[in-house]
Each structure stands twice: as C-alpha cells, then as structure tokens.
Amino acid sequence: MATNGKVSVRNSMRFKSDPIFPQLFINNEWHISSKGRTFPTVNPATGVKICDIQEADKADVDKAVEAAKAAGERSAPWRKMDVSSRGRLLHKLADLIERDRVFLATLETMDTGKPFLQSFFIDLDGSIKTLRYYAGWTDKIHGKTMPVDDSFMSFTKHEPVGVCGAIIPVGQLIKETAARSNLKRVTLELGGKNPCIVFADSDLRLAVEETQKGAFYNQGQCCTAASRVFVEESVYEEFVRLSVASAKSLVTGDPLDPRTSHGPQIDRKQFDKIMQLIESGKKEGALLECGGRAVDDTGLFIQPTVFSGVKDHMRIAKEEIFGPVQCIFSFKCLPEVIDRANSTKYGLVAAVFTKDMDRALSVSSALEAGTVWVNCYNALHAQTPFGGYKMSGNGRELGEYALAEYTEVKAITIKLSNNL
Template sequence: MSSSGKPDIPAPLTNLKIQYTKIFINNEWHGSVSGKKFPVLNPATEEIICHVEEGDKEDVDKAVKVARQAFQIGSPWRTMDASARGRLLFKLADLIERDRLLLAAGFPPGVVNIVPGYGPTAGAAISSHMDVDKVAFTGSTEVGKLIKEAAGKSNLKRVTLELGGKSPCIVFADADLNSAVEYAHHGVFYHQGQCCVAASRLFVEEPIYDEFVRRSVERAKKYVLGNPLTGGVNQGPQIDKEQHDKILDLIESGKKEGAKLECGGGPWGNKGYFVQPTVFSNVRDDMRIAKEEIFGPVQQIMKFKSLDDVIKRANNTHYGLAAGIFTKDLDKAITVSSALQAGTVWVNCYLAGSSQSPFGGFKMSGNGREMGEYGLHEYTEVKTVTVKISQKNS
C-alpha cells in the first residue's frame, strides 16, 4: 500500500501488446484450442485492427475448471476477506484505465479468466456449463432468452439479464424547455445511440410540441461526425456493418410509414459505419421506429395531450428498462414515476446514476439488478444453520 492508502500500481507493462489478443486463463495467455481467430475492425475506417483468438467450448471448459479450483476451501481467493478483494478490484480498475487487461493486479490464478468468442460457441458453452453457478449477461433480449433456456436445461444456474429497451421520455408543457431538449438529445444520441437506456420514445405535450421539434432539429444539425479518436468530433461510427444497416433499414421504415423526417436519415461519409443524426416528428405508436429498439442515433418525437394518455402509451411496450420525466410539478413527477413500468426513472435529468443505485429492467428488459446492495444479492446465497446446544446450567 502507498502512503495515500491506495494500492500500489506496478510500472506500465511493455512488449505485451501481442498478448492482448489471446485468451487469459489461470493468469496465463493462451491460444485457442481450435487455433481459430476472428478479425476486429475499426468501424470508423473499416480496417482490421487485429485478430483475436476465438474461444469455444474447450476453452470455456479450461476456464471453468481453474475458476472452480480458485474457489475451493482454503484457496487464496476463498480465504481473502472482503476488504482485500475490494483493494484488488480497485487496483484492477486503475490498471485497466492505464494499460487495458489485469495480470499485474495480483489476482490469484483462476479468479479472473477471459475467453473471447462468439455466442453460439463460447457463449453457449458458458450458459449451459454444469460447473457455472451464475451468469450475468448484458445484450439483446433475443440472446437473453437463449441464455435463460440453456441455464434451465443444464444446472438451473442463476441468471441475471440486462437486455433491450425502448425507453420513454416524457416532456410536459411546464418543463424547462431548454433543459428538456438538451437532456432528451443526449438521452438518445449518446454513444451514437448505442445505449440500452436510450430515450428512444420521446413524448412531448401538445402545447410545446412544435417548438420542441424545432429546437431538437437545430441541436442535432450541430453534430460533427468523424473518427472519435480525433478532436472536435461529437459522433463516431456504429459498432459494425450489421448494426449500421439495421439502423438505416429502420429509418427507411419510418419514412415509408409516414413519419416526417426532419433531418438526417441516411449514411454519412465514404468510409466507416456512420449514420447521420436523425430526427423524426409526427411519429405514431404503431410504427416500427416507435416499437423496435433501434440502437442508433435516431430520435422519434411523438405528441400527447393528457397525463393518463401518455402513461398508458409509455407503458405500452414489451420493454421496461428506463424512463425520463420533465416537469416543474413535483406531484405530477411523483404520480408518473410511480405509474411507469421501468427499473430506472429520471426526473428532470437523464443518464444520471451512481454505483449505489440498483440498475435493471422490468418485463423483457431483463431481470435482477446490478450495483448497490441489490446487485450484491445476485451473487450470494442465503444459508440457515441451526445448532442444538446443551441446556444452560441453572
């Protein structure tokens, strides 16, 4: 420990860049059993950055075996108290920020293992493995269902899922308009729209609807697109070509189904998976862009007239991950936040959070919670021990 009370951080590692593409098991770098690799592309340039070892069932089996050994009675990790484990986790966080991976953090062998791979192979092997007790997954609802099914068919392992969303953001006429426009904008365009809690269903009360649309379009048109590694860029590319094409297909469906395209609406540039910041107005609840998770920089603005109407429409979805409310009326905010079927509700803000706040979804947005005390419960088992003792002497 340093004099400041923080864990000592080792000097930067050198000549290990080639290792970062390998599989990490039992504190050692490995090639995949199959010998296969998969390319990693830079989505801004479509150029290959590197090739990563492709793990599959055999690699997962090796990782699970050493992880089990690392948690046996008497092992260094099993006997380490919570404070010592916490110091290792904080040390790992510092090293990840500085160097990326985790060998220098000092975890006992087998405690942390990384097996890159595709869902049908590595992912399926983990979720169906008889020696895996718990799976936590963040991703699509479709894959979440497959994981839960595999867990049920194997050892009934505990599964927590943080899945898709189509989060409503409700702006009442009495809201601070400037603030609401800005929060709603970041709520959907943050990280190119690739955010599970994206404010992708924006309900605006009728008296301020036209002005809200005008300001939202004005804000979206100010965006600067380009390589996110360069300065002055507001929006980078989508993660890959498949997602890029899916977003463009949904944008086209919005045009065909009668939504009004206010700005954007197409690809950007000659290279890379860029999508223009897109704003639709006059969106109906039955349109694909209002029902399906787009996971891209597409804002859909819908009009509402009454509180009861907007609550009903906001809850009319299979998802229930997050929601936003903008109003100066505290009673209204409490009424609506209580009625919304969402795991997280933000009032006069969006994308705010802390490690103490439990996070997770209702309905098909998943089950279980991350962070906070509730997050710890997902990784613990309650045990009852009853001991018969001799009667005390009188």
C-alpha cells in the same frame, strides 16, 4: 479531422510501446484457442482491421470454468484470503485501470467507434468507480440474527454462488436455455424502448439536451437509448425545432478527435438494420426532420436522425433501433401518455421532465420501468441498482441490490442446551 455533417478520418492513434493481447486470458495466462480459430476486429470509422482475436471454443470455456472453480475451492488462496485483502486487490485493479486510462479508452474508441471523450470520461470513469464501490463492500456483507423461541438461536450468513459467466448480447437465448436446464440462476439486462415524457412546464432546453443525450449517446447503441419522446401538445412544435437544431450541431467525425461528438455504428450488420428502420419510418408516414443518411463511404457513419409525427403503430415506435434515431410523439393528457409509455414489452428505463415534483413522483410510480429519471437522463451510478421490468431483464446490477444476485443466504440454527 472532425467536421459537421462530413467525415474526414485521420490515421488512428498508434501506441507502439503498448502491446495489444488478442489471446484468451485463462487462469492468469494468455492462450491460443484450442482450435486455432480467430476473428477480426475492425475499426468502424476506417474499415481497417485492428487485429485478429482468438475465438474461444467449448474446450476453452471449460478450461476457464475449471480454473474459476479451482480458485473457489476451500483450500485455494483466494478462498482463504481475508475479505479486507480482497477489497485491496479490487482497489489495485482500479488503480491500474486509472493508470492506463488513456490507452484503454483509445482501444475502446478504435474498436467500437465511440467518441474518445465518452470512452475516457464515461466508460472508464464508470469502471473505476464501480470497482472502488464494490471494493468497499468486501468486508460489509453481513448476515442477521433472527428471534426464534428460547431453545434456539438462528442467524444467517451470505456465501458466494460460485463461478459466474458474463455473456453479451444473447440474453434471451440464455434465459431460454437456463429454463430447460438445472435451475441455474440467471440475471439478464436486455433491451429497451424507453419513453421520455416532456410536460409543458418543463425546462424545454434542458429536456432537449437530456433526451438527445439519451438518443445519441454511443450513436444510439445503448439499451437505455431515449427512443420514444412524448411531448405535450402545447410545446411540441418548439421541442421539435430545438431538437432538430441540437441534432444538427453534433460533430460527426474521427472518434479519436476530441471535437467529435458522434461516431460510427459498430458494424455493417447494425448499420444496415438502422438504415432499414429509418426507411420504414419514412414509408409509414413519420416526418424526417433531419439526418437519415449515411455520411460517407469509408466508415459506418449515420447522421443523427430526428423523426416527428411518429405514431405508436410504426416500426420505429415499437422496435429497438439501437441507432442514432430520435422519435418524437405528441400527447394531450396524463392518463393517455402513461398508457402509451407503458404499452411496450420492454421496461428498462424512463424519464419525466417537469417542474412539478408532485407530478414527477406520481408519474414515476405509474411508469413500468426499472429506472425513472426526473429532469435528467442516463444518470447511472455505482450505488444505484439498474435493471428492467418485463422483457428488459431479470435481477439488478450495481448498488447493494446486485450483491444478492451473487450470494446464497444460509440460515444456521443452534439448539441451546441451557435454558435460563
């Protein structure tokens, strides 16, 4: 049962008719790992083990890469398949995910602690929409013709890069390894210490709602977390008051209960790191307005936490917390807040809250971030590119821009024999 401030976790849902496959999926088959090693996955809300997962070794990864290479050979059925048929297969995958949406959302919630409604309406919905978006692109990746001199004709075509690996969450290590190797192409979506700027003319209740959505979504375990909120001095106290009231209204409890809006952290290591950073905030002089404590002993729950009076030199202002901690700063003037917002090694996302669209556009241009939201937060769409500046990553995901990361551009030039 979900409660406000206290957790009572029911027995997790069980889908006895739906199997869970903890094996490795390679070349369209389920496999036991080459060395037989496994690792447990635990429900962070209850501490109960869900199952043991097969742990892939180098030999397993090599086998998967070879299978992917074989699928990309010119004689392979996938390579020979016409592009429209590939799009239909992506639509079919989206249909299957939609069919099993409740089951998949439940597994995600049991595995990560994310509230079920977030898994169902955000994660699964986003996955389905992204597959359908790129299904529409399969027959629309066009080359160009280029004007050259009269004796030649040149055109381009886009060809697949080949086997791509998606690895989470050691992006910086991948970047360093790739730099030492053979120029492998790497795209990275890394961390963030994302600034939100709230001007006095903004809709204050909207700004509170959206910045807290950014701060507490998935218990703050999100690269886009709204972890630095800069509020203009004249409305600072009111913003803090409304933020505290909003944080206290969040319902902490069983993530499978639809009334729950705040679940547990994903594991003990992350839980301990967050609690240490909360303690550092208190020791360095920030004012703990609410939260800051573990909720109970059975799960990895941390109360939604709000700090006011945060200064730029504090650890909670500089380090990516990856937890349910909202840090609220004050500012006096526009040049000051732009400098402070950009004073970080990260540059993933940012937000601006104001009714003045001229100011919104000028501030958006000045912020060093790959995405800037105006009067909203976490507004992610399959059509819109996503990625970061500085240490927040390389390249872009989503939208047409992402296609460039997975294709090579080939220029073909033909000598014309008959000149008119």
